[in-house]
Amino acid sequence: MPSVTHDDAPPLADLMPWSVAPLRLGRAWPTAPDPAALRARWDALLKAGGPDREALFGPSRARDLTSAVGQLPGRPTGTERLARATGPCAEPVRVLAAPFDERWLIPDHRLIDAARPELWRVADARQVFTVETGDAGLPLLATGLLPTLRTGRVRPLHRRPGGTEPNLAPGLLDHLAARLGARPTASDVLAWILATARPDLAVPLTDDPGVWAAGVELGRRALWLMRRDGERPKLPGGRRPYVRAPLPGLPRTLRYDRDEETLHLDEGRISPVPSAAWDFEVAGVRVLESWFAARTAPAEPGTLDAIRPAAWPQSWTSELLELITVLALLAGVRAERAGLTLVSAVTATGLREAGVLPPPGPARRPASVLDHREEGPEGQFTLV
Helix, strand or coil, rough: CCCCCCCCEEEHHHCCCCCCCCCCCCCCEEEEECHHHHHHHHHHHHHHHHHHHHHHHHCCCCCCCCCCCCCCCCCCCCCCHHHCCCCCCCCEEEEECCCCCEEECCCCCCCEEECCCHHHHHHHCCCCEEEEEECCCCEEEEEEEEEEECCEEEEECCCCCEEEEEECCHHHHHHHHHHCCCCCCHHHHHHHHHCCCCCECCCCCCCCCCHHHHHHHHHHHHHHHCCCCCCCCCCCCCCCEEEEEECCCCCCCCECCCCCCCEEECCEEEEECCCHCCCCCECCEHHHHHHHHHHHHHHHCHHHHHHCCCCCCCHHHHHHHHHHHHHHHHHHHHHHHHHHCCCCCCCCCHHHHHCCCCCCHHHCCCCCCCCCEEHHHHHCEEEE
């Protein structure tokens, strides 16, 4: 297929106008690959008193033991100051902590420097968060989980819970319907964006129904692999990775044998591991190495980070096998994405002339949630 045409493509920032800066945790210990470790860390924090609790917590300019903050939306946590907190640990939630690395987070506003409550308000089973990566080959990630990775801006697909009010420039769907002869859904537009966004985050748009359908289908495959919901992805028979030698109690080294397509975790072995999965990088970081380091890198003794599983959980092996599969399949999607035929017939200039761009100011701000009561500091309630 011919290369993508670089023309007057509208920027993603105009097509999906509401964006939020990434979460800033401020400390690493409230996130972990294992939820039981988080509960143990919370218990250790509350058992410590005075200066010891402060040292374990890790104060910052935004948060210390006396910070007064409300609950995260939808999360029934305590709101008393941490200096005298006694309650149980908030139930950990799954988050996207790094590209293709799902971990757990204690969803307690008192622990997070910049939690971005506006994202928590719209997070549900129908939401999709698009995250800028800064990677030329994969400029966007998509996830159904709250993203905590430190990358670019986050764009929810929906402005309200329940999959309502798409975060798209008002009038965009109507304009595309007129040009394509059929009305796309907000999910179709997101799939197209995932398939076609350029490194500068401009999004060429087509009015060719065949090209549109091909791009949407490619983007849907990418979205399915990134979200990892529904039917689990599988490689063809004979190419599926398996554990060939048991993994040790807690492996410390990771290496790849390209000739044998084998991943070695100390004396443990997984194969076949396609080289495309091992070589998969985002922003210059090899995903499999980053994922492994997050689970095995030594922690400073005496810190909350040092509270972690003493042995490698079976669940991590299952996650690793699925991650290898996802990366191998996504490498194929990435190759197809690079060869997608695209002529941007629906230009930024044309969208401005049609009154679709620039999006109005309110479209760049979060929607109001008028019926949601949230507990503020010390048990007071706020209405947002």
